[in-house]
Amino acid sequence: MADDLRTRYMQAAATWRAHRETCEPCRSEQHCPAGAPLYRRLADIQDARIRRIREQGGNR
Numbered sequence: 001m002a003d004d005l006r007t008r009y010m011q012a013a014a015t016w017r018a019h020r021e022t023c024e025p026c027r028s029e030q031h032c033p034a035g036a037p038l039y040r041r042l043a044d045i046q047d048a049r050i051r052r053i054r055e056q057g058g059n060r
């Protein structure tokens with residue numbers, strides 16, 4: 001399951017980067033209507049990854 005989360009993260013990051021490269025507002029952190037959900041999705045997945053790492057790190 002961790003690998004699945006990682007795959008989704010890589011895909012979301014690649015999609016976001018590809019959009020940002022062609023989008024002036026997103027490059028200056030003024031997310032356009034098309035870029036905002038891409039960025040939001042990446043941030044959500046990143047949060048989930050951090051939570052999982054914290055949970056795993058809490059085992060000791």
Ligand SMILES: [Zn+2]
Binds near residue numbers: 020023032033036
């Ligand atoms: Zn954009």
